[in-house]
Amino acid sequence: MSATQAPVFSGPGPDRVYQEYLGKGELRIQRCGDCGKQVFYPRLACTGCGGIKLEWVQPSGRGTVHAVSIVNRQTEKGGPYNVVLVDLAEGARMMGRVDGVDNADVKIGMAVKAKIDSSGKAPFVVFEPA
Amino acid sequence: MSNSIRGAAAIVGASLAGLGEAPGRTSEDIAIEASYKALAEAGLTTQDVDAVFGSLPGDCSPLSGLLMAEIMGIQPKFTDNNRTGGSTFLSYTLMAAMALKEGLCDTALIFYGSNQRSNTGKLVSSVRPFPYEAPYNPIFPATSYALAASRHMHLYGTTREQMASVAVAARQWANMNPEAFMRGPLSVADVLNSRMVSSPLTVRDCCLVTDGGAALVMVSAKRAKDFPKQPVYLLGGAAATTHMNIMAMADLTKTAAKDSGQRAFQMAGMKPSDVDVVELYDAFTINTILFLEDLGFCKKGEGGSFVASGAIAPGGSLPVNTNGGGLSCVHPGMYGMFTLVEGVRQLRGEGGERQVKNAEVALCHGNGGVLSSQITNILGTEATL
Numbered sequence: 152m153s154a155t156q157a158p159v160f161s162g163p164g165p166d167r168v169y170q171e172y173l174g175k176g177e178l179r180i181q182r183c184g185d186c187g188k189q190v191f192y193p194r195l196a197c198t199g200c201g202g203i204k205l206e207w208v209q210p211s212g213r214g215t216v217h218a219v220s221i222v223n224r225q226t227e228k229g230g231p232y233n234v235v236l237v238d239l240a241e242g243a244r245m246m247g248r249v250d251g252v253d254n255a256d257v258k259i260g261m262a263v264k265a266k267i268d269s270s271g272k273a274p275f276v277v278f279e280p281a
Numbered sequence: 282m283s284n285s286i287r288g289a290a291a292i293v294g295a296s297l298a299g300l301g302e303a304p305g306r307t308s309e310d311i312a313i314e315a316s317y318k319a320l321a322e323a324g325l326t327t328q329d330v331d332a333v334f335g336s337l338p339g340d341c342s343p344l345s346g347l348l349m350a351e352i353m354g355i356q357p358k359f360t361d362n363n364r365t366g367g368s369t370f371l372s373y374t375l376m377a378a379m380a381l382k383e384g385l386c387d388t389a390l391i392f393y394g395s396n397q398r399s400n401t402g403k404l405v406s407s408v409r410p411f412p413y414e415a416p417y418n419p420i421f422p423a424t425s426y427a428l429a430a431s432r433h434m435h436l437y438g439t440t441r442e443q444m445a446s447v448a449v450a451a452r453q454w455a456n457m458n459p460e461a462f463m464r465g466p467l468s469v470a471d472v473l474n475s476r477m478v479s480s481p482l483t484v485r486d487c488c489l490v491t492d493g494g495a496a497l498v499m500v501s502a503k504r505a506k507d508f509p510k511q512p513v514y515l516l517g518g519a520a521a522t523t524h525m526n527i528m529a530m531a532d533l534t535k536t537a538a539k540d541s542g543q544r545a546f547q548m549a550g551m552k553p554s555d556v557d558v559v560e561l562y563d564a565f566t567i568n569t570i571l572f573l574e575d576l577g578f579c580k581k582g583e584g585g586s587f588v589a590s591g592a593i594a595p596g597g598s599l600p601v602n603t604n605g606g607g608l609s610c611v612h613p614g615m616y617g618m619f620t621l622v623e624g625v626r627q628l629r630g631e632g633g634e635r636q637v638k639n640a641e642v643a644l645c646h647g648n649g650g651v652l653s654s655q656i657t658n659i660l661g662t663e664a665t666l
Contacts, residue, residue: 166412191413192412192413192528192529217432217533218428218429218431218432218435218533219428219431220419220424220427220428220430220431220479220480220481220482221477221479221480222418222419222420222424222478222479223476223477223478223479223480232418234417234418234419234424234428234479235428236428236527236528236533244528244529245413245528246413246414246417246419246527246528247417248417259431259432259435260435268416271416273416275416
């Protein structure tokens with residue numbers, strides 16, 4: 152099969168598929184069928200080897216805080232909140248927020264686990280202390 | 282091949298316009314004023330220009346390369362409106378040098394203008410929130426740089442005080458530059474005690490929001506000495522890109538400046554110790570630390586202690602951002618252009634009170650996106666050819 156006829160170039164694209172999984176309460180990321188790299192955010196092609204055999208897999212959801220910043224939002228607008236980068240145990244990195252803990256206690260190296268926040272218009276992944 | 286455009290083209294006109302606040306004027310007005318002043322320096326007019334390179338902020342004027350040429354009555358043979366963020370001007374010089382060397386054009390005008398302060402009072406960017414980052418509401422771009430800073434602090438013990446010393450050094454230079462927007466005393470304590478934006482960065486760790494524009498005129502080296510001002514030659518240049526969004530930056534403490542710097546030095550046949558003055562894009566105080574490390578002026582992880590030693594301040598061993606930088610002089614949204622204008626002024630000896638003695642080689646470095654695009658230019662006087 153030539154590259155131009157590959158399944159990834161037809162049907163719903165990776166953003167849509169990811170959102171559909173989240174809507175069902177599942178966090179899925181992609182794993183390259185050629186080199187094994189775990190890829191996030193969703194893409195058509197592997198960022199490691201360029202292959203187009205990305206498969207949807209269910210990560211453990213466990214991860215480690217890689218970097219953190221507290222955005223100093225004004226109190227009347229809801230107050231400060233944290234923004235983190237999390238390295239999932241399987242290797243991919245996501246942006247996120249750590250809930251259920253004081254902002255000051257969100258530290259680099261902290262163990263966290265993913266959960267899906269469905270409170271808004273579209274579901275998205277947040278983290279809580281593991 | 283790596284030195285194929287070394288010394289092939291020179292800057293013969295360089296000018297600023299609308300620095301600080303330019304109420305009632307459009308971004309185009311500011312860019313055109315800068316262009317006319319740069320052309321006047323070179324004894325040229327718009328009728329001599331046959332290649333146009335430039336950007337206006339936030340894609341407020343899409344196809345601004347076409348628009349600017351139309352407004353000035355120029356019908357260019359070569360137009361470039363490439364956008365890599367605030368670094369983009371340092372790729373225009375590379376493209377212009379290639380086109381001039383190959384005879385595709387004779388006189389290149391590089392422009393920039395922005396009225397973001399007077400128009401909106403905040404940073405105007407063409408970047409839209411990325412769907413996989415937007416739910417977490419990072420402030421663009423400050424939180425991305427803050428995340429990188431948190432990582433540098435964690436790995437290397439870099440402190441907020443050390444980062445603050447970058448802002449203090451920039452202010453000390455600005456205090457010798459009558460055109461700088463923010464002047465007056467600034468201490469490390471002032472920086473630390475100013476309003477926190479996105480930790481660990483306070484508002485004084487962040488660049489200014491100003492109006493401003495700049496323009497450059499470039500010609501082939503063959504005729505560079507036919508103009509009134511001392512020509513400044515492009516000795517080396519290279520670009521490198523690692524990512525667009527901060528979540529996709531593989532190593533938050535190592536930027537593509539390592540790659541762009543190495544290749545620019547290779548083209549110039551130079552090393553960091555050959556550089557007399559450094560002009561780099563200090564959008565945030567962590568930038569200066571990261572770029573000085575990645576460009577080879579100090580070791581990785583030692584940028585914090587290097588800047589805190591006073592090395593980059595007036596009287597230090599390595600003059601950095603002699604105009605006051607984006608932190609204290611001017612930041613209309615895409616600062617890269619101003620690294621080039623200040624580099625040219627230093628090499629011409631026009632720095633006044635802030636002039637670096639016997640400056641022959643300037644390294645100018647642009648950053649685009651969120652540490653995403655890194656572009657290095659090495660400029661030199663005729664003596665360095």
